[in-house]
Amino acid sequence: MLRFALALSLLTGLISTYPATAAEIKQPATAAHTLPALPYAYEALNPAIDTETMQIHHQKHHQAYVNNLNQAIAGTHAAHLSLEALLAEVSKWPDAVRNNAGGHWNHSFFWQSLTPPASYKAPQGELKAAIEKQFGSLEKFQQQFDAAGLKRFGSGWVWLIRKNDGTLAITSTPNQDNPLMDVVTEKGTPLLGCDLWEHAYYLRYQNRRGDYLKAFWQIVNWPQVEARFAK
Numbered sequence: 180m181l182r183f184a185l186a187l188s189l190l191t192g193l194i195s196t197y198p199a200t201a202a203e204i205k206q207p208a209t210a211a212h213t214l215p216a217l218p219y220a221y222e223a224l225n226p227a228i229d230t231e232t233m234q235i236h237h238q239k240h241h242q243a244y245v246n247n248l249n250q251a252i253a254g255t256h257a258a259h260l261s262l263e264a265l266l267a268e269v270s271k272w273p274d275a276v277r278n279n280a281g282g283h284w285n286h287s288f289f290w291q292s293l294t295p296p297a298s299y300k301a302p303q304g305e306l307k308a309a310i311e312k313q314f315g316s317l318e319k320f321q322q323q324f325d326a327a328g329l330k331r332f333g334s335g336w337v338w339l340i341r342k343n344d345g346t347l348a349i350t351s352t353p354n355q356d357n358p359l360m361d362v363v364t365e366k367g368t369p370l371l372g373c374d375l376w377e378h379a380y381y382l383r384y385q386n387r388r389g390d391y392l393k394a395f396w397q398i399v400n401w402p403q404v405e406a407r408f409a410k
């Protein structure tokens with residue numbers, strides 16, 4: 180906690196009032212990971228995802244990944260890495276880092292991947308062309324994505340990624356793993372991801388993961404996916 184207090188004091192320009200020693204000041208200032216605000220209201224994704232699910236998912240589940248990540252990396256070199264840099268070398272760290280760094284990154288990415296149904300826009304331009312080239316059509320892509328999501332046993336994620344050779348692929352990872360981690364077999368740049376944990380859908384859909392995936396397509400933020408693809 181002393182390091183966090185020091186980091187906070189550095190960030191807020193209060194260093195002159197903090198009685199830090201020279202040795203403490205040599206440490207790079209690293210703020211703790213924090214829960215990002217949702218880019219829309221908790222009720223905004225209805226009817227695809229209900230308000231209570233969104234509240235619990237963001238305030239309880241995502242917050243817990245953030246808290247547990249900060250606890251797992253406190254006092255280690257990992258506390259000085261960006262989340263992406265940590266994922267790229269996550270094999271070096273205990274499972275608590277892998278699970279919670281993944282959980283924090285995946286949920287931050289997931290919230291940005293969704294949009295209220297009234298704001299939905301179908302994919303366009305180069306991304307649409309790339310999906311059609313790779314999968315035949317948007318419908319065929321969605322069918323393959325759903326099939327991969329339904330096949331994932333237990334908890335995990337299904338992804339659309341851009342591989343290092345530039346082509347698109349659908350992958351799935353267990354638990355809170357993701358395609359940025361050095362531990363996964365199919366690596367790439369995530370463009371879209373869907374949370375397959377029961378906590379993401381159980382209140383409204385119970386065991387019907389297929390119905391949840393069907394609803395997911397009504398709230399995908401395709402302009403955001405296009406922006407990721409264009410990078």
Ligand code: MN3
Binds near residue numbers: 286376378379
């Ligand atoms: Mn989740």
